[in-house]
Amino acid sequence: MSKTKECPGCAMDVDTDAEICPICQYEFPRQSRAAQMTIFFLIILMLLWILF
Ligand SMILES: [Zn+2]
Secondary structure, eight states: OOOEEEOTTTOOEEETTOSBOTTTOOBOOOOOHHHHHHHHHHHHHHHHHHHO
């Protein structure tokens, strides 16, 4: 049993690991852990900048 996600392009269920929809070729945005950490640090920096 594999997990699926709904494609915003064609509303079909595709594999969660798929980077491109096999039906409509929609490219799923990749959110890597590194990108998430970068956003997290930017938010922290902004909070510090606002507070101090
Ligand atoms: Zn699709």
